[in-house]
Amino acid sequence: MRNMLELSPPRATSPLGRQNPEPTNYVTGNRTRRDDRRWMMDDGQNPESGRQKNNSSFIPHPSSLILLLFMFCALFLTACARQDRVFKESRFVMDTLCTITVVSPSEKQAGKAIGAGFDSIEILEQRLSFFSSDSEVTAINNAAGSSPVMVSKETFGLIQKAIEVADITYGAFDPSVAPLTELWDFSGQDPEHPVVPGEREIKLALRSVGYKKIKADPSASEVLLEEKGMKIELGGIAKGYAADMAVEAIKARGIKAALVAVAGDIKGFGSKPGNRPWNVGVQNPRTPDAKKPDRTKDIIASLHLNGEAVSTSGDYQRFFIKDGKRYHHILDPETGYPAAAGVISVSVIAPDGYMADGLSTGIFILGREKGIKLLESMGLDGIIVDADRKVHITKNLRGKINIEEAD
Known part of the structure; x- marks a missing residue:
């Protein structure tokens, strides 16, 4: 395990990370189990002295107090050990930064799950690389x-x-x-x-x-x-597929909640401690208004993921300017030139990462009207920013997310 950061309680620093700077008020349920053993107290008769004890002034033997204190500490530590915590690690794979976040009560389990997730991505990279001579x-x-x-x-x-x-x-x-x-x-x-x-x-x-x-x-x-x-x-679909494969590898290690982000291709399941959802922001495809310093500068919308994936394709990811014209990397296979359908960003939410990834690219080329129609016909959701920086969403998202214009 390497560079794995623990992000949630307990507040004590983990050997592999640091404490969460945010205040923690997670509620994970009553983890303390009541001990079923009954402490046998005598009935007031001391068999050695024959004298009657005064029950109201009974003083436990010091050894009993020590044992009770030991049991209390053991139960307390057990409850803390079982508390869900958040662990996170980032690596550079598939020519981009990938971050895996998992929820687990065990640092050891989290490390193995994160390692398995990265292993699955690295294997895919070896097999799918366009630039590797032996892929x-x-x-x-x-x-x-x-x-x-x-x-x-x-x-x-x-x-x-x-x-x-x-x-x-x-x-x-x-x-x-x-x-x-x-x-x-x-x-x-x-x-x-x-x-x-x-x-x-x-x-x-x-x-x-x-x-x-x-x-x-x-x-x-x-x-x-x-x-x-x-x-x-396969770059237009491989990162979403990698997120799918990593999620399956993580689930196989017994993890109930995780988020895998392969650059802009993200898939999450379960929830964070306190039953909080995975919150994913949709990047603003243009420079935000500097006159709004209190606004989250890079985000135009936020989504909650639980079993879904989201992928974004935009003309801001790889491009150059020539004679005042922007040339971006999303090429139209019909014309051979960068897509010119009047959109600058497309985000798709789907059950599978590969589908979200591939559709975000395809819809960028198809354009807003065809793209929205296609998504709604498939029962999927999406967010499209047009060339005028207006944000368009599928019907099912209306009233569910907050949108800011990409000004």
Whole structure:
């Protein structure tokens, strides 16, 4: 276990963390059990002296007082040990900061659960990395147009889910846009001298894009890219999937409440001590008004998660400015250019992290009207900020969350 921080009572500092600076008034129920053993007092007759005792002035033997004090201390310490506490750890994985928070009465259990959560994410990173020469995704890309590649059940499952989300979003989310993302190279751009690809280059890259040319054979756990030059890149869905996998690993260790945040892809279940919900903020996609210093600067809305996931896609996450125009990393697989559907941020709440992640990307490309309609048809919720910085929400969220304009 490393750098695990204890965030809740008891107030004493843990060997692995520090005390919560906030006052704690959690109520976890009556943990103290009544001892069922009955203390046998004599009936007032001292068998040794034969004298009658005065019951009203009975003084217990010192050894009895010591035993009672010992039992009281033991019960008190047991109650404290069973009190739920919050433990938190952050690591840099999947090229971003990931934080896992768990609720447990045991520091040891919390450490094992957090470790298992990070292990599951790191395994996924090894298999799904677009940049690693020995990842399963790289093997699929290298074999494009020639032969299928057998992959692990986790990689195969995610590719199936990526195709599912592509179908749902009418191809707006497309895991095969890698030739375009390589061409635009938002991660490697010189911020002082960014380069916009030429129209001819974009058209050439578009020939290798099309998720329907990804063939997944569940009977053999094999994936084939039908045409040479095709490449898949699962960054638009992998972090949400990683949050799903981490949550399952944490639950398998007996944890009843946790929150996993892989950058902007967050999934939570259960509640914090005191039956308090997991509260997640939706980031303001633009600089807040400096004239409102008392306002929470980076948040336009807050959500409570219990068994759900939330994911946000925005044009502020990776972008450059060229000749006064903003070019962001969410590329439209139909045009080859950054999506221009009039939105700057999309947050989706769904039962599964992969679905929230993929839909937030797809809806960013589809736009506000189609996006809201799609979410409501699926019984899901979302928050969309348009180019005029107006906030739009699905019907089911109305009256349930507080919204501030992204001014």
